[in-house]
Amino acid sequence: MTEWLRQQAVRTGLLTLFCRHTSASLLVQENASPSARRDLERGLARLAPEGDGYEHDDEGPDDMPAHLRAMxxxxxxxxxxxxxxLALGTWQGVYLFEHRRGPQRRQVALHLIGE
Incomplete structure (x- = not known):
């Protein structure tokens, strides 16, 4: 994404990112410590646990919890x-959070407005 932004030669503007999936999300979070990401993942797992009797389990037991975490x-x-x-703070990074168990193929749409 950073390389793509450089290629656009836009000095001032706004970059919009959109995750084209319902079981993954985009976050701006701390990028200095890997423990922060692990804690975020554990926190989301507590809020939307697997095996909680969800009806929607078409793609497995991680299906509905992934949708809830994205929500x-x-x-x-x-x-x-x-x-x-990107005008990010010192400790900020952009993350694609995968809420499914296994690796998935994901797409993020980028839209840049500026000059």
Whole structure:
């Protein structure tokens, strides 16, 4: 994403990201410590646990919990672009959070407005 942004040659603007799936989400979170991501994943698992008797389990026991976790987070982000860079804080990074057990093929749409 950072390389793509550089190629656009936009100095000032707004980058919108959209996750095209219902069981994954986009988050801006701490990028300094891997323990922060692990704690976030554990917290979401407590809020939407597997094996809680969900009706919607078409793709397995992680199906509905993944949808709930995506519902509790975000599927789109809007991040300012300043001097050609994402205007993120020192400890911020953009993450695609996968809420299913196994690896999935995911798409994120990018839309950039600026000059």
């Amino acid at each position: 509790l987070t975000q599927t789109s982000l809007a991040i300012p672009v300043i001097d050609g860079e």
